[in-house]
Amino acid sequence: MKRTTLHRVLALALGAATGGGLWRLGTELGVAAAGGIALLVLGLVASRLVRDHPEFTSASGNWRDNRWSAAGQVFVILVAFQAVFAAPVEFADEVGLLVVVLGTYMVGYVLGGLDALERGRGAETRQSAGTADPADD
Structure with a gap:
C-alpha cells in the first residue's frame, strides 16, 4: 500500500x-459528527505535513524557537476549556465540543504552517530559476 493511501486510511x-x-459516549449526533470530521481533516493535513516537510515535524530542542507558538496554543486551549466547561451542557457534549474546538484549531494551525512552508518553497523556486527579486532592482 502506498504511503499516501495508508495516511488517508489512517x-x-x-x-x-x-x-x-463520541456518539457512543452520549454526545449529540451533530457534535459527534463534527468532531469526527475535525479529526479526519486534521489527520489528512498532518499526514501531508509529515510527507512533504518531515524536517518540521520534530522540535529543534530550543524553547525560544517555539515560545510564541506555544503561548498561542496554551491560550486557545485554556479559553476553550473555560468556555466549554462553563456552558450548561452535559459532560458528554462538553467533551465533544472540546474535540471540535481543539481539532478545528489544530487544523487551522497546521494549514497555516503548510501555507507558510509552501510560500517559502515557491520563493526558493523562483530565485533558483534565475528570476531577479524586485527588491534587487
Whole structure:
C-alpha cells in the first residue's frame, strides 16, 4: 500500500473512531459528527505535513524557537476549556465540543504552517530559476 493511501486510511479511521466514540459516549449526533470530521481533516493535513516537510515535524530542542507558538496554543486551549466547561451542557457534549474546538484549531494551525512552508518553497523556486527579486532592482 502506498504511503499516501495508508495516511488517508489512517485519517479516515481516526475520524470514524472519534465520531463513533463520541456518539457512543452520549454526545449529540451533530457534535459527534463534527468532531469526527475535525479529526479526519486534521489527520489528512498532518499526514501531508509529515510527507512533504518531515524536517518540521520534530522540535529543534530550543524553547525560544517555539515560545510564541506555544503561548498561542496554551491560550486557545485554556479559553476553550473555560468556555466549554462553563456552558450548561452535559459532560458528554462538553467533551465533544472540546474535540471540535481543539481539532478545528489544530487544523487551522497546521494549514497555516503548510501555507507558510509552501510560500517559502515557491520563493526558493523562483530565485533558483534565475528570476531577479524586485527588491534587487
